[in-house]
Amino acid sequence: MTLAIEARGLRRAFGDVVAVDDVDLEVPEGEVLGLVGPDAAGKTTLIRLLTGVLERDAGTVALFGHDLDAERDPTRLLLGYMSQAFGLYEDLTVIENIRFFAAIRRVTARDRRVREQRLLGFTRLEAFTRRKAGDLSGGMKQKLGLICTLVHEPRVLFLDEPTNGVDPVSRREFWDILGELRGRVTVVVATPYMDEAERCDRVALMAGGRILALDAPDALRAEVHDPVWEVETDRPFLAAEVLGLALPGAEITLFGDLLHVVGPLEERVVSDVLAAAGQSARTARIPPTMEDAYVRLAQPATARPGEDP
Ligand SMILES: Nc1ncnc2c1ncn2[C@@H]1O[C@H](COP(=O)(O)OP(=O)(O)OP(=O)(O)O)[C@@H](O)[C@H]1O
Ligand SMILES: [Mg+2]
Structure with missing residues (x-):
């Protein structure tokens, strides 16, 4: 080569x-x-x-x-x-x-x-x-x-x-x-x-x-091991905030009008959180996209423990 x-x-x-x-x-x-x-x-x-x-x-x-x-x-x-x-x-x-x-x-x-x-x-x-x-x-x-x-x-x-x-x-x-x-x-x-x-x-x-x-x-x-839930709602910004507070272990990212929630979660958890906040949402599991891979792999760089800022 x-x-x-x-x-x-x-x-x-x-x-x-x-x-x-x-x-x-x-x-x-x-x-x-x-x-x-x-x-x-x-x-x-x-x-x-x-x-x-x-x-x-x-x-x-x-x-x-x-x-x-x-x-x-x-x-x-x-x-x-x-x-x-x-x-x-x-x-x-x-x-x-x-x-x-x-x-x-x-x-x-x-x-x-x-x-x-x-x-x-x-x-x-x-x-x-x-x-x-x-x-x-x-x-x-x-x-x-x-x-x-x-x-x-x-x-x-x-x-x-x-x-x-x-x-x-x-x-x-x-x-x-x-x-x-x-x-x-x-x-x-x-x-x-x-x-x-x-x-x-x-x-x-x-x-x-x-x-x-x-x-x-x-x-x-393939580095994204957790399921990726795609969430469609009328108020994506608000939904992102609600999900972020309720599911601190998940990655929540906004792509245009769609939310991606990545974490070891069942579909019901995502829709239940939104329903409790009075939001209706359509949730579907999708294969990970390059964006999801990027969000997943970029994490260690933004929060490297034990390193001076
Ligand atoms: N000529 C320069 N003088 C001072 N700082 C610079 C110079 N060139 C780049 N930098 C700094 O180096 C870092 C990397 O910049 P760089 O342009 O390589 O990023 P980038 O990934 O190409 O970003 P973008 O997606 O915005 O094009 C930035 O913090 C930038 O401010
Ligand atoms: Mg550049």
Whole structure:
């Protein structure tokens, strides 16, 4: 097995904040690895350390066996990085942006012509090549960002919340495009969306600068051993409060209008508590979702006993 990424003991602090705290990571060639975690978990900082755009306090990174420090130029060409605030030139057209990014990555005109046709084709942006990037929809901008990141044919692709703020249909299209690349490019993608995490080969759950768990989505879900009760009520916020007070041992999380109650509980307990508070509710046992796995696995990090705050 070839390792696309091998990182050891990565650490980076900003003042008192340890943004990435002693992280080891191995990503085999061809894998799509998701990074999931709350705001400030350290996802962006980890990506920036892995791409070498941010200096490390400690640790080593190798891409396909090439050390990021010792072999700066080859590793730079191996990787593509679409940052959280990826900068397209809004006053340039789609095709001009692609040509600009190809030029700074020293792609020959011949290679660039072949690749831009293919990339425009599978992102379905062919009809928009003369449009200014600033006039594209959010989803189209993200696809153009992806083309610009792929035009030098990186072997490792780092994507930092590439579909943030993009409508659900465009999000799915973006992931279909990643699906087309599957196997040919190794991908590390930070995402706030659990449905996107589900599409990854493995997912690293991050909090407080650490990787709390790293496994396939199925395996992470299997970590939730207690039953998951999905509760639908007219007043979900109130219901969450009532259940929280009555069932201190259970995890109660609000997902949109639905509540998930996770704990060693019988269904009747949940509906009885709500009925006693004068609330009618529909309760059903569901298989654990990635969100449930995340809530379950993130617990030790937020309440690590015996550790200074
Ligand atoms: N350049 C910086 N200067 C100071 N602090 C920083 C800097 N970059 C990151 N941090 C801090 O490091 C921690 C991790 O931030 P990071 O951006 O890596 O989190 P994230 O998981 O990407 O969050 P988000 O989901 O909001 O993008 C945060 O506490 C953040 O405030
Ligand atoms: Mg981030």
